Amino acid sequence: MIEKKEVGEKAVEYIKDGMIVGLGTGSTVYYFISKLGELVQQGLSIKGVPTSKQTEKLAIELGIPLVSFREIEQIDVAIDGADEVNPELHLIKGGGGALLREKIIAKAAKTFIVVADSKKYVETLGTFPLPIEVVQFGYEMTMKYIRELGGNPKLRHKKGIPFLTDNGNYIIDSSFQEINRPEELEKSLNLLPGVVDNGLFVGMADAVITIVDNKLVTKVRR
Incomplete structure (x- = not known):
């Protein structure tokens, strides 16, 4: 937890007055959002766009003003976590x-x-198993197609029911x-019906704050 807090709070240095900020989801980003909430209480003027209902709830509790895509043209900085990061700064995300x-x-x-x-x-x-978001209809066929790409798919459950x-x-x-060609796999998966x-x-990542x-x-990113 010490590492998560350290890297999460470091990211606040990238936030400037007047920015629109993408607010990620997860245990490491929690520390970023908590620190950001402190700065907002001290007078920092920003607006956030949350990536999940969980993050939206946290931001509201901390007094961080939120906006929707209907109200903005672009986000200045987005801060989010990852389940895996490789040296090229390609990511696996979606554990949450x-x-x-x-x-x-x-x-x-x-x-x-x-x-x-x-x-x-x-x-x-x-x-880390790759999360793939699929529509409910025909998901069994989508799993079959994922197997044909070399995957071993399992439907995520929470408390005994599909998540x-x-x-x-x-x-x-x-x-x-091993995912040695993430660019190819990303495209191949997104071409499957149901994905x-x-x-x-x-x-996509411009920088990664981590501990080495x-x-x-x-x-x-080079």
Whole structure:
């Protein structure tokens, strides 16, 4: 938890007065949003766009003003976590089930910054099962297509029933062993009937704040 707090709070340095800020979801981003709430109480003027109902609730509790896409043209900075990050700063996201909204907000941001503890930084993506958001109708066929791409898909459950995203969709978690070509896999999955989007964020992160050899570092995409 110490690492999560350290990297999460570091990200606040990227937030300036007047910005529209994408607010991610997850245990590391929690510390970023909590610190941001403190600064708002001290007079920082920003507006947030949350990636999930969970984040929306937290932001409201902390007094962070929120806006919707109907009210803005672009997001200045989005801060979010990741389940895995590789040296090229490609990501696996979606462990919390908010990957679609997270990807929409990351794409809309001028700058997308990821906060991740040292355990999330990996040489090759794929140890963490890849979350794939799918529509409920015909999900069994969608799972069949994922198997044909080399995956081992499992429908995510919570408390014994299928997990539903904030968008009313299912999540399929699929292991692919090592993901050596994330660009190809991301595109192939999104072409499958029933797939809404998947948790591969390829070439989207501009920087990752993490811990290497017990030191706080910021890695910038080359």
